[in-house]
Amino acid sequence: MREVNRNLFRYARSVGSQLPLVGAVPAERADAARNREKILKAAAQLMAEHGPEGLAMDDVAALAGVGVGTIYRRFGDRAGLAQALLDRAEQRFQAGFLHGPPPLGPGAPADQRLRAFLHAYVDRLTDEAPLLLIAETNTPMARFTNGAYALHHAHLMGLIAELRPDADAVYLADALLAPLAAAVFLHQRAGHRMHPERIKAGIDGLLIGQLDRLS
Template identity: 60%
Template sequence: MSEADTRGQGGAPPSARRALPLLGPDAERAPRGGRAERADAAQNRRRILAAAADLIATRGVETLSMDEVARVAGVGVGTVYRRFRDRAGLLYAVLDDRERDFQTAFLQGPPPLGPGADPLDRVRAFLHALADRTEDQMDLLLMAESDSPDARFNDGSYELYRMHLETLIARIRPSADAAYVADALLAPLAANLFRHQRRTRGMSLERVKAGLDDLVAGLTAS
């Protein structure tokens, strides 16, 4: 399977709950009607999402309010509600926005995360980058993954991650069960386990990444 094969039609099956199209970092999503977004509306969207992301990072997802987001973004609160309907819609939009940047980085960005590096280095870089993203958005990801027991696996992003890793694993160790190993490498990055390790057990982010490196090292074992 080639690198292009991992992208498919936007990098995820159309039946997935949030199958996100792969876009460039400055691309704007068209509204549901399919019409192009006005420049002022696109600017407001970027400001609102940036404000929400900053507030989540500094204060936590639990305290996020639409009024505060509007104040920080410098827009009317009605604009925030018209665009995202409610707090849950805003939170998922923040996730989707960051997800597009992440997908662009590992599918099209510079090596070792992007194409052009040794497959083993790419697997390590991908898992480290995903650990950083999980750290930055831990509570938000936990909320998204708590929708249902299968929420994490029904997400189009997870399928893209799995396919990406499966492709690289098959190149590193052709005899491996690449599909199983890909799931196994993603399992430690589930938000609930990640939060338990970081906040309950007190593991540092560096320790988590070192543990992921130990798992990846098994791919080269004789």
């Protein structure tokens, strides 16, 4: 297991340079870029006014002044549109844990970086959970098949492998990300009336418990 995790650590450390930031838009024609911005502006307005239920493709198309087929061709489905609305925030988040100041970014011990990542994710959920819920639940495996989850998982895997070389870093990275699913967060907030700081404290308990059992 130790040799396996050394290899995982090297792999995870290289992921940041191998995967582009999620949301990086390739060069496109000026008219296509204008349509993209109109669609995203309309989608953001409907989300602000009506919540996730307002993010209907027909309504977005009408407000943006484009055909609904244009949205489907451009974004694929409702989840793809939600993901596009999240792109800028995701890019900022990725830049923070890949290149930003410690403890979220490089330069702090692995345990501090793990905790900082999980707390920063809760902060994201506080603002973005309704959109993330659409992006993560449109299909049964939607959360796990986008580049953002792959990068988050590889980042945690690398930190876990650094901290506990004998641990199953692949499994534990999934285990630590599981409580950060948008549906879980929204249930905790609405169903249990949990404040984000209480959720962070609970995640700290999970993290400490996992690492203590592995030591």
